[in-house]
Amino acid sequence: xxxxxxxxxxxxxxxxxxxxxxxxxxxxxxxxxxxxxxxxxxxxxxxxxxxxxxxxxxxxxxxxxxxxxxxxxxxxxxxxxxxxxxxxxxxxxxxxxxxxxxxxxxxxxxxxxxxxxxxxxxxxxxxxxxxxxxxxxxxxxxxxxxxxxxxxxxxxxxxxxxxxxxxxxxxxxxxxxxxxxxxxxxxxxxxxxxxxxxxxxxxxxxxxxxxxxxxxxxxxx
Amino acid sequence: xxxxxxxxxxxxxxxxxxxxxxxxxxxxxxxxxxxxxxxxxxxxxxxxxxxxxxxxxxxxxxxxxxxxxxxxxxxxxxxxxxxxxxxxxxxxxxxxxxxxxxxxxxxxxxxxxxxxxxxxxxxxxxxxxxxxxxxxxxxxxxxxxxxxxxxxxxxxxxxxxxxxxxxxxxxxxxxxxxxxxxxxxxxxxxxxxxxxxxxxxxxxxxxxxxxxxxxxxxxxxxxxxxxxxx
Numbered sequence: 467x468x469x470x471x472x473x474x475x476x477x478x479x480x481x482x483x484x485x486x487x488x489x490x491x492x493x494x495x496x497x498x499x500x501x502x503x504x505x506x507x508x509x510x511x512x513x514x515x516x517x518x519x520x521x522x523x524x525x526x527x528x529x530x531x532x533x534x535x536x537x538x539x540x541x542x543x544x545x546x547x548x549x550x551x552x553x554x555x556x557x558x559x560x561x562x563x564x565x566x567x568x569x570x571x572x573x574x575x576x577x578x579x580x581x582x583x584x585x586x587x588x589x590x591x592x593x594x595x596x597x598x599x600x601x602x603x604x605x606x607x608x609x610x611x612x613x614x615x616x617x618x619x620x621x622x623x624x625x626x627x628x629x630x631x632x633x634x635x636x637x638x639x640x641x642x643x644x645x646x647x648x649x650x651x652x653x654x655x656x657x658x659x660x661x662x663x664x665x666x667x668x669x670x671x672x673x674x675x676x677x678x679x680x681x682x683x684x685x686x687x
Numbered sequence: 688x689x690x691x692x693x694x695x696x697x698x699x700x701x702x703x704x705x706x707x708x709x710x711x712x713x714x715x716x717x718x719x720x721x722x723x724x725x726x727x728x729x730x731x732x733x734x735x736x737x738x739x740x741x742x743x744x745x746x747x748x749x750x751x752x753x754x755x756x757x758x759x760x761x762x763x764x765x766x767x768x769x770x771x772x773x774x775x776x777x778x779x780x781x782x783x784x785x786x787x788x789x790x791x792x793x794x795x796x797x798x799x800x801x802x803x804x805x806x807x808x809x810x811x812x813x814x815x816x817x818x819x820x821x822x823x824x825x826x827x828x829x830x831x832x833x834x835x836x837x838x839x840x841x842x843x844x845x846x847x848x849x850x851x852x853x854x855x856x857x858x859x860x861x862x863x864x865x866x867x868x869x870x871x872x873x874x875x876x877x878x879x880x881x882x883x884x885x886x887x888x889x890x891x892x893x894x895x896x897x898x899x900x901x902x903x904x905x906x907x908x909x910x911x912x913x914x915x916x917x
Contacts, residue, residue: 525892529856529867530884537880615759622761626860633764646771654760654768661759 469648472639476649479635480656486549486631487618487664490556494617495610497561502568507594516565523562528620531555536627552624560617567609571602603675611668615661622657632656689869694877702882706873710886713866720787720865721852727791728847732798737828739803757796763857765789770861786858794851801843805836835913845902849895856887866890 504516523531535555539546546554575598583593625634636653640646688694690712695705738750757765766789773780780788809832817827859868870887874880 521896522892525895526888527853527856527867527891529854529859530888530891533867533871533880534884534888537874537884541881619759619761622763623857625763633761633767636764637767640767640771646768647775650764650768650772653764654756657760657764658756 469639469643469645472635472643473652475635475639476632476652476656479630479632480660482549482630483618483621483632483657484660486553486556486624486629487614487621487660489553490560490617490621491614493553493557494560494564494613497557498564498568501561501565502572503594505565505569506572507590520562520565523559524566528555528559529623529626531559532623532627548624548627548629552621552627552629556617556621556624559620560613563613563616564610567606567613568602571605571609572598574605575601607668607672607675611665611672614664614668618661618664619657689873694873696877696879699882702877702879703886706883706886709869709873710866710883710890713864713869713887714890716783716863716865717852717855717867720783720790720855720858720863721848723784723787724790724794724851724855725848727787728794728798728851729844731791731795733802735795735799736802736806739799740806754796754799757793758800762789762793762854763860765793766857766861782858782861782863786855786861786863790851790854790858794847797847798844801840801847802836805840806832808839809835829916834915837914838909838911841909842902842906845898845905849898849902852894852898853891 501516501519504512505520506513508516532552532555535551536548539551579597579601580593583597588597621631622633625631625637628634630638632653636649640649643649689709692708693705694709695701735750735754739747739754741747741750766786769789769792770782770785773785813831813835814827817831822831855865856867858865859871862868864872866887870883871880873883
């Protein structure tokens with residue numbers, strides 16, 4: 467049978483890939499901010515916990531994490547669907563790298579800014595949300611963009627825990643038609659196109675964040 | 688039973704110690720794959736970076752497109768592509784080499800950007816001085832530019848090596864028996880996945896921490912002025 471008949475299957479897989487990637491990016495960003503802020507502001511105990519989180523998810527391979535949670539969660543009585551497991555592990559992985567980005571950006575805010583905030587009697591929360599974060603977010607955007615692309619690419623690994631994403635669809639179609647060259651070429655082009663779209667979206671968000679900065683340009687040194 | 692080692696699943700401790708030799712055999716494969724892949728990435732990345740700087744627009748554009756494509760598509764699919772499509776063209780490689788090639792290709796795209804950044808960071812006066820001394824383009828790169836680039840790029844290259852080590856488990860999907868593949872096989876036979884997977888995870892964590900510490904020391908030991916190639 468001609469492989470073109472299977473294109474709808476590939477399209478469906480691409481939708482699954484996109485859903486998983488977007489969900490993982492959104493949850494991952496939340497985790498990144500949570501643990502990144504804890505690293506900087508958390509005090510001795512909480513910042514160590516955040517450090518453990520980032521080291522574990524950055525230091526062990528995503529491949530191992532996926533399979534580990536896939537087999538481990540049912541043992542503790544949590545039977546999540548493979549898709550949920552895939553999204554959560556992908557998000558935790560991205561969150562680990564993201565937390566490091568947030569930490570780096572927060573600690574690169576100049577000390578004069580923090581001193582000025584203290585001189586003006588800002589509380590720690592106010593300093594964080596009104597002084598540090600607005601400036602740090604702009605610095606984070608390029609690195610977050612790379613991380614988002616990385617997450618899209620790594621999402622192909624969820625096909626190995628039986629989620630029917632784009633890679634899984636490609637594998638199935640290849641097994642039926644044995645037409646490897648066309649199927650994998652199309653799949654690669656699909657991923658490339660999705661990356662380009664994702665990059666364009668990130669550009670838009672980046673300009674939005676830059677413009678939405680609460681500080682007028684001249685006030686930043 | 689694998690590689691002559693019998694596993695003992697009575698407790699997690701006996702299980703761990705009994706499968707450790709098997710996993711360590713896998714570790715050597717993991718490290719070999721990462722070493723081979725990284726060697727390919729270092730060489731091919733430099734080729735990409737130099738082609739990208741070519742004065743012929745077609746060559747530099749085509750290279751840019753290839754690099755961008757390799758960077759923005761998943762390693763897993765690239766690996767499947769090489770593994771299933773190369774034999775159609777009569778190129779039949781062992782799974783290990785296919786895997787190393789896939790790792791090398793993807794990371795060549797990353798390293799080419801590192802080389803490019805490093806080369807562009809060399810002050811323009813160095814190029815002018817090389818021209819004044821009547822050096823050929825080849826001599827300029829070999830004796831002037833690249834030696835100064837090396838200390839700048841070592842930290843980033845090291846980070847990519849660590850990242851690559853963590854991506855080698857992907858090779859297990861094309862039947863390369865590295866750590867993760869072996870752990871999964873042990874799990875399939877004993878129905879106890881967690882111990883082997885945790886063990887592999889811990890070994891990766893240890894590898895990452897050791898490599899990062901080693902890189903940090905290497906970075907301090909490197910001469911800032913540059914390293915002559917001959």
